[in-house]
Amino acid sequence: MASKNLGNDSYIGYLHGKDKIKLLISRIASYAFLVFVTVLSLAAFYILLVNATRSNNEIAAGFSLLPSINIGTNLQSVMEETRFNIFKSMLMSFLIAGATGILTTYFSAMTAYGIYVYDFRGRNLLYKFIMVIMMIPTQVSSIGFFDMCQQLGLLNTYWPLIVPAVASPVTFFYMKQYLESTLPLEIVEAARVDGSNEFRTFNTISLPIMKPAIAVQLIFAFVASWNNLFLPNLIISKKDLYTVPIVLSFVRSDLNSQFQDLGYLYMVILLSILPVVIVYVILSKFIIKGVTLGSVKG
Secondary structure (H helix, E strand, C coil): CCHHHHCHHHCCCCCCCCCHHHHHHHHHHHHHHHHHHHHHHHHHHHHHHHCCCHHHHHHHHCCCCCCCCCCCHHHHHHHCCCCCCHHHHHHHHHHHHHHHHHHHHHHHHHHHHHHCCCCCCCCCHHHHHHHHCCCCCCHHHHHHHHHCCCCCCCCCCCCCHHHHCCHHHHHHHHHHHHHHCCCCCHHHHHHHCCCCCCCHHHHHHHHHHHHHHHHHHHHHHHHHCCCCCCCHHHHHCCCHCCCCCHHHHHHHHHCCCCCCCHHHHHHHHHHHHHHHHHHHHHHHHHHHHHHHHHHHHC
């Protein structure tokens, strides 16, 4: 029994013969599989990074794992593009995705908090209604949404891409499940006894507990908004307002035409995914911190 309380390495020391060999083989196989999956996941990104530094002739000549010296030339080609401004599109997409992520996570967390904490008539019915809405694809209501935006004069603006993010059934469901597993109702009751109002209790007690869940959903919401082509393509028709997915649709059309500068194309794609990588790197520490905190408490 004493050996069960020891760490993994100490536990291996207590094993003998075949059991020890089997455990070591199992661990080596697990690590080998994880390394293989990691390399496989990063391979496409590495190839993209390498091709963004190569010229069109070098890319046409064949595959290479070594970067070249043409990154400046490819970047200059992107900056001289006259059909669109990729950097302005990246800025606009970043603002839209950032606002969408913040609105989605905050209001979904607030809705989940209200349904989880408060016991009121119709709570279960409201929860089921939100779950039904979650099953309806966005494309089903696109025609009515377009007509509404046209009547309100919101076409060629970013508001239709941001404001609807307030209602996100998928994020709400995740937040509610997380609250049920991490937030005891006794904490909320204690805050009320101490004189804290409901809004302050949510912002100062519940939100800090939900940081890992908020970080995860913020990443998902940001990436979903950043990659969204359907709705921006429906609402925006002015070139000055193009978002990154619309710009990438032009790049994709170049692949099917006589356009030959593949180095330029890879550079555009690389620039378009860099903000997503940066956001993930920034927010991932909150996910790791939350998991570590949960394991210590457990």
